[in-house]
Amino acid sequence: MPKNRIIPYRADLKEKARALRKNSTLSEVLLWCEIKNRQLGHQFHRQVPMLDYIVDFYCHELSLVIEIDGESHYHEGAPERDKIRQTRIEEYGVTFLRFDDMDVKKNISHVLQSIIDWIDKHKNDSDKTPS
Numbered sequence: 001m002p003k004n005r006i007i008p009y010r011a012d013l014k015e016k017a018r019a020l021r022k023n024s025t026l027s028e029v030l031l032w033c034e035i036k037n038r039q040l041g042h043q044f045h046r047q048v049p050m051l052d053y054i055v056d057f058y059c060h061e062l063s064l065v066i067e068i069d070g071e072s073h074y075h076e077g078a079p080e081r082d083k084i085r086q087t088r089i090e091e092y093g094v095t096f097l098r099f100d101d102m103d104v105k106k107n108i109s110h111v112l113q114s115i116i117d118w119i120d121k122h123k124n125d126s127d128k129t130p131s
Contacts, residue, residue: 007092009049017047017054027068027104028056034112035066040119050094053085062122063094066115070101095122 024032028046035044035057044066048058057066069082086096097118099111 007050007089007094010052013049013052013054017049020047020054025068025070025101027070027101030108031057031066031068031104031111034108035115040116042119050089053089055089062119064118065089065094065096067096067098068101068104069098
C-alpha cells in the first residue's frame, strides 16, 4: 500500500485516544516535550487511532510511528500482540521506531538522536528517487 494513505480506525477509539492524551505516562510526556511543535522539522501527533489500535506518536509526513514500550508491553502475551499490531499497521507503509520506557526517562538524548538519524536517512532515501 502507498505511503501517506489514510489509515482507517474504529470510531470508538477516538474517545479512548483523547483519554490517553489526558493521562500520558512520564516517558510519553518527556518525549512529547521534545518532538511537539515541529521541533524535529516534522509534525507529530499523540495517541493516534490506527485500525483497531492506538499508537503513541505518529508523523503523517514520514509515515512514522514512535512507540514507547513501558511495563504493559512486557506482560504475558504483550510482545506477541505488539508484533501482530505492528505488522498490521506496517501493511499501510508505516515504519515503527520502538524505545523502552527507561531509555526515554534516563537517556532521552540517545532516543532523540535515533529519531533524528532515522529522519535524516529517510529524507536522504527519498531524495535518491530517480527523476
